[in-house]
Amino acid sequence: MRIGLAAAGGKNLEVFSPAIGRQLLELGLIDEIDLHIAPILLGEGIRLYDNPGSEPIRLHRVGEGDPTAGVNVRYRPTTTAKNPTEAAHSNS
Numbered sequence: 001m002r003i004g005l006a007a008a009g010g011k012n013l014e015v016f017s018p019a020i021g022r023q024l025l026e027l028g029l030i031d032e033i034d035l036h037i038a039p040i041l042l043g044e045g046i047r048l049y050d051n052p053g054s055e056p057i058r059l060h061r062v063g064e065g066d067p068t069a070g071v072n073v074r075y076r077p078t079t080t081a082k083n084p085t086e087a088a089h090s091n092s
Helices: 002-008 018-026 084-090
Strands: none
Touching: none
């Protein structure tokens, strides 16, 4: 952290690491979290800021509106489901 801040020269230091980000968040060393929502569900990997068994960390949204309100986003899968009859025949 010290090396990164020194290298940033007074500018923002961005951290993109599941383990380091979680540790810095627990220590209160993160000022802001910039979330990017992509319309894809990942099957594997390390959850960003994963911390099983600990207390939830509440976030306040920066910008317009209620800073504690949730953001609801709806997507549909790009693949279409097969008709149950078609799926049974294709598996035979």
